[in-house]
Amino acid sequence: MADPTGPDQAHMARAVELAALGRGTTSPNPVVGCVITSASGEVVGEGYHAYAGGPHAEIAALSQAGELARGGTAYVTLEPCDHTGRTGPCSEALLAAGVARVVHAVADPNPRAGGGADRLRAHGVTVEQGLLAERAEAVNIEWLTSVRLGRPYVTWKFAATLDGRSAAADGSSQWITSAEARADVHRLRAEADAIVAGIGTILADDPRLTARPTLDLTADRAPEGAPGPGKRLLRVVVDADGRTPPTARVLDGQAPTLVAVADDADARPDADLVRLPRTEHGLDLRALLKELAGRGVVSVFLEGGATLAGSFLRDGLIDRVVAYLAPAFLGEGRAAVGPAGVGTIAGIHRWHYQDIRLIGPDLRIIAHPLEMKER
Known part of the structure; x- marks a missing residue:
């Protein structure tokens, strides 16, 4: 289970910082940050969603991590997507990289994109939700409001x-x-x-x-x-x-x-x-x-x-x-x-x-x- 006081919190806090770098440039997509650690707990990849149509945060972080992501943990501010839009599903990319654990702060409220957590669990990945959820919500509040309220x-x-x-x-x-x-x-x-x-x-x-x-x-x-x-x-x-x-x-x-x-x-x-x-x-x-x-x-x-x-x-x-x-x-x-x-x-x-x-x-x-x- 995610540690709210140790390395888990520090890595998610960094993911929130990364997400903020995309504010104002990702619409109509959300801002998302991702940190990936190796099986031994070292940070091996970081990424954020920089612009609409560009690589998602998980893809950018996995690109940095390479093979070091295998057996490691992905810390993501928003549940990994499970649909194909202008880019492919992040859930599949995480599975292909061999990530063993995914910690995401906020569930994806978009019915088209949600479901990534379930897909990951179904393939044996440990998935945890809620770490630093309030901070992750705050950095992404515009997009979350638009999806939840339809305006x-x-x-x-x-x-x-x-x-x-x-x-x-x-x-x-x-x-x-x-x-x-x-x-x-x-x-x-x-x-x-x-x-x-x-x-x-x-x-x-x-x-x-x-x-x-x-x-x-x-x-x-x-x-x-x-x-x-x-x-x-x-x-x-x-x-x-x-x-x-x-x-x-x-x-x-x-x-x-x-x-x-x-x-x-x-x-x-x-x-x-x-x-x-x-x-x-x-x-x-x-x-x-x-x-x-x-x-x-x-x-x-x-x-x-x-x-x-x-x-x-x-x-x-x-x-x-x-x-x-x-x-x-x-x-x-x-x-x-x-x-x-x-x-x-x-x-x-x-x-x-x-x-x-x-x-x-x-x-x-x-x-x-x-x-x-x-x-």
């Missing part, structure tokens, strides 16, 4: 003053936070598959909704032979009435753009359109996320404005908040979030802090819902 993982980012204002009374907002905070935002954007903004933000700020190329994770991390210089984020505008102007920078062609309009809208935007049902609060956001999931979007980065953020919050569709708070006060101006379906303190949306740190002069707070409910 992308949603991160809401906002910047505000200490009194919760995201813009001054005249609408100006550039810049409330520092250059360091803005650089951090671009890093997080580059990890996502899609950036979502409301029409209010498009009309007020005319953003491009792109990540700076110098921070593109694919360019930094993908190995030789990986496709392209980096992925292009999908830009999504939530625009119920089709008011996106043809001159909007979000339509500049630098990245693909999807404009979501109501099914009864007289839409004018010269863009890829998706028509969605109206609700009493605007567009059906669950239908939007379902559409994005169908396009292979695993993670969404929700940016401005307050009305759209309030609607996502009301519908329980935000999985993570990243808030940048500047040490400043405005006293009046635009609030960071609009109505979120809370009429009394009993209906308050409770969250818990995951991380609090200074980014330049600003405070960055990362929080998650206190209760992760089925959504």
